[in-house]
Amino acid sequence: MKLEAKNVNFFYGDFHALKDINMKIESNTVTAFIGPSGCGKSTFLRLFNRMNDLIADTHLDGECMLGDTNIYDKSISVDELRKTVGMVFQKPNPFPKSIFENVAYGLRINGERSKSVIEDTVETSLRQAALWEEVKDKLKKSAYALSGGQQQRLCIARALAVNPSVILMDEPASALDPISTSKIEELIFELKNHYTVVIVTHNMQQAARVSDKTGFFMLGELIEYDDTKKIFLNPEKEQTQNYITGRFG
Amino acid sequence: MFRKKKNKFFEILIEWMLRLSGSATTIIILLISIFLFTEGWGLFKSSTVEKGYVLCINKENKIKNLTPEQIKEIFDGNITSWKEVGGDDIPIEPMRMDEVIGMFSEEEIGSDFEHLPERLSDVTAEHKGILGFFPEQFIDIKFKGKVLPAETISPKDYFGGKEWFPTATPAAQFGILPLLLxxxxxxxxxxxxxxPFGLAVAIYLAELANPTVRKILKPVIELLAGIPSVVYGFFGLIVIVPMIRNVFxxxxxxxxxxxxxxxAIMALPTIITVAEDSMRNTPLAMKESSLALGATHWQTIYHVIIPYASSGIMAAVVLGIGRAIGETMAVLMVTGNAAVIPHTFTEPVRTIPxxxxxxxxxxxxxxxxxxxxFMLGAILFILTLIISIWAEVIRKEPHAE
Structure with a gap:
């Protein structure tokens, strides 16, 4: 049992964004969240590394568990939590630094000084992100010299370098072309072996291709959560059926 | 369908008026800077010796010319031998017209100074070491001494001179080095x-202050930029000057x-405003990705926000320098205005403005x-121009390394 949400309610000011959500996510699986815009799927994803803490005037009821720990407990260090639960964002957002320094960033802020450790980790992370072969000769170049798809894989490598056990992805391929998208999808499939991956996507084919389980959200509610095959072939709820067949949404 | 409409005429008229006022403004600014240079340029055509006067020496003296600095040193008594300025080993006798008149009776000079040229001539011939500073009108063709050729002030004297003494006679000193330094x-x-203060406040406002504090503080700081400099000068004179006297x-x-x-107090609002703006321009995505990697807020400020805003911060510094270089009134009031080359911060200095x-x-x-x-004004103009261009270049630099 890797991630679990227990009776989660979330508020932006007075707006009730997530309504009484319960969900269990197994380790070493890929879980996809789908649903129309504004349904709360991104908000729900960001609960697991407490990114919503950055937004003023928000409020959470319920518990978010990572293993046996409630990550919203007062004794939890948010910085340490985020090292365990990494995140990849919608738009590739590398730092204005070199390719090497982008990946090394997480190590450096952790106080890692050994040059060889940093170099090894950067290489391993870039290999895991399937980027090493493309950038190994230009590690000193600015990350902005890379294409959008390469930048996104760099961001994944950057997240991997701090050795997380969970990776949250917020529409990681929505800003990319089809070829880059398929590379990212292959990558997600690979990552499953070592990490627990949770992905928010607008692209239902993508959810069907990469995920083991799928949760369908609408208007802040988790309508249906089951094996991906079941959701796409034989959903229990009519709303899910309507959404995945494109009748609304 | 595609016919021109009548009201197009007004659009064209307004367009032309805008164009005209734009070019008129540009031309006026251009003319001002040209005026500055033409007024100042005459300096290098002026004689080093005061207008209407000449410097005379004995016929046997081999000296060809003297620099303004040497002339001043001689008349101040700091150079006493011709040897020091490249001549023979004879003591220098600096002499003004008054001293020559004092040597003779009224009759010998004449009631209308009609014999004065003759006397000046005699004195110059008799004294081997003389350096006479006489009015040009009393030097006639029978003059038995040598008149030093009139030199013009050279750019080297102006830019490299260590003394600013514009009212000194016989030779005014126009060395701008003390003023420039x-x-x-x-x-x-x-x-x-x-x-350090500006950066600290900028970081506080951009990252740490809660929105209410920021909403109050930011306009107040921007307001500080609008206080007349004479007020700052007054404050400096009453508060800072006595404080420095006591402390040191x-x-x-x-x-x-x-x-x-x-x-520094006057430059702070500029530095804070520009630096804070550039820090707040750091994309949220950049901050989020740093925090999502487990960086603390401080690590994010230090490793992401400050590097991202570095060009803005540099621009803030350069704009601050620009403000400082051009500032006149406050500095005039508190720096003591001694035109000497400064060696420590606890000496009086004088600035160009x-x-x-x-x-x-x-x-x-x-x-x-x-x-x-006027030449000083032109130099100041060039200095601030360079700084403005520099700030503009820095500001437009791309963010990637």
């Missing part, structure tokens, strides 16, 4: 003081340091001093 000294001190145990508190402190403000009123139009001041 005074300006740079005070500005540098100001920026060194203002930068100095005879006078009007020092470069006082100028730097006042300028302060010099112009203090002296232009008493310089007669067209005089050498007037031209020298």
């Amino acid at each position: 005074g300006t740079l000294w005070v500005s540098l001190g100001a920026i060194l003081l203002a930068l 145990n100095l005879p006078v508190g009007e020092t470069a340091l006082a100028g730097s402190i006042v300028l 302060a010099t112009i403000a203090a002296e232009l009123g008493e310089a007669s139009v067209g005089s050498v001093q007037y031209q020298a001041l």
Whole structure:
């Protein structure tokens, strides 16, 4: 049992964004969240590394568990939590630094000084992100010299370098072309072996291709959560059926 | 369908009026800078010796010319032998017309000074070491001495001269080095003081202050930029100058340091505003990705926000320097205005703008001093121009390394 949400309610000011959500996510699986815009799927994803803490005037009821720990407990260090639960964002957002320094960033802020450790980790992370072969000769170049798809894989490598056990992805391929998208999808499939991956996507084919389980959200509610095959072939709820067949949404 | 409409005429009219006012403004600014240079340029065509006077030496003296600095040193009694300026080993006897008149009776000179040319001639011939400073009108063709050829003030004397003494006779000193160094000294001190504080406040406002505090503080700081400089100068004179005198145990508190402190206070709003704006321009995605990697807020500020805003911060510094270099009134009031090359921050200095403000009123139009001041204005103009261009270039630099 890797991630679990227990009776989660979330508020932006007075707006009730997530309504009484319960969900269990197994380790070493890929879980996809789908649903129309504004349904709360991104908000729900960001609960697991407490990114919503950055937004003023928000409020959470319920518990978010990572293993046996409630990550919203007062004794939890948010910085340490985020090292365990990494995140990849919608738009590739590398730092204005070199390719090497982008990946090394997480190590450096952790106080890692050994040059060889940093170099090894950067290489391993870039290999895991399937980027090493493309950038190994230009590690000193600015990350902005890379294409959008390469930048996104760099961001994944950057997240991997701090050795997380969970990776949250917020529409990681929505800003990319089809070829880059398929590379990212292959990558997600690979990552499953070592990490627990949770992905928010607008692209239902993508959810069907990469995920083991799928949760369908609408208007802040988790309508249906089951094996991906079941959701796409034989959903229990009519709303899910309507959404995945494109009748609304 | 596609016919032109009548009201197009007004659009064209307005367009032309805007174009006209735009070019008129540009031309006026251009003319002002040209005026500055043409007024100042005459300086290098002016004689080193006061207008209407000449310098005379004995016929046997081999000296060909003297620099303005040498002339002043001789008449001040600091150079006493011709050997020191490249001549024979004879003591120098500097002499003004009054002293020559004093040697003779009234009859010998004549009631209308009609015999004075003859006397000047005699005295010059008799004294081997003489350096006479006589009015040109009393030197006639029978003059038995040598008149030193009139030299013009060279750019080397102006830019490299160590003394600014525009009213000295026989040779005024127009060395701008003390003023230039005074300006740079005070500005540098100001920026060194203002930068840490400015940066600290900018970081606080951009990242740490809660929105209410920020909403109040930001306009207040921007308001500070609008306070007249004379008010800052007054504050400096009343508060900072006595403080420096007491702290450093100095005879006078009007020092470069006082100028730097006042300028630092004045440059702070600019630095804070520009630096804070550039920090707030750091994309949220950049901050989020740093935090999502487990960086603390401080690590994010230090490793992501400051590097991202670095060009904006540099621009803030350069704009602050620009403000400091051009500032006149406050500096004039607190720096003590001694035109000497500064060695420490606890000495009085004089800046270029302060010099112009203090002296232009008493310089007669067209005089050498007037031209020298205009040249100073031109130099100041070039300095601030360079700094503005520099700031503009830095600001537009791309963010990637």
